[in-house]
Amino acid sequence: MRLYVQDEKDGKKIYLNYKVRNRGELQRIVGSEKFKLNGNVYKVNAVRAEMDNNSFKVAAGIGSLIGVLGGVPGVLAGALIGGVVGGAQLETEKKNVESFNASN
Known part of the structure; x- marks a missing residue:
């Protein structure tokens, strides 16, 4: 499973390098319900998974x-x-x- 967020500007997928089972685990790893990536702030709830x-x-x-x-x-x-x-x-x-x- 690969985790990603969509770039706010161009809609392209930005892949995250985390191996977690759910968003709760992801939030514990990043330390907050928000995280910064490529100069943008994303919420953990914006993270999606794909096969x-x-x-x-x-x-x-x-x-x-x-x-x-x-x-x-x-x-x-x-x-x-x-x-x-x-x-x-x-x-x-x-x-x-x-x-x-x-x-x-």
Whole structure:
């Protein structure tokens, strides 16, 4: 999950380098309900979360490795395992994003 705020001037996303589960944790880390970033002041409630596609890439990498090591049967097994692991990771990531965005 990646956290971001939208720049007030151009609307572009500015990503934050924090790993938290909800806005309460984020507020404890930054020490206030407001924080300064790139010369602008943002409220913790303005922070949004989105899915990070790296979870799927890791699962695909695992599946590819199994495939390379196992030949044709390995390719089939790797695709199956990669799909299962990737699907589970994506579902977990989706729930984490929804939970963060619903938090106060």
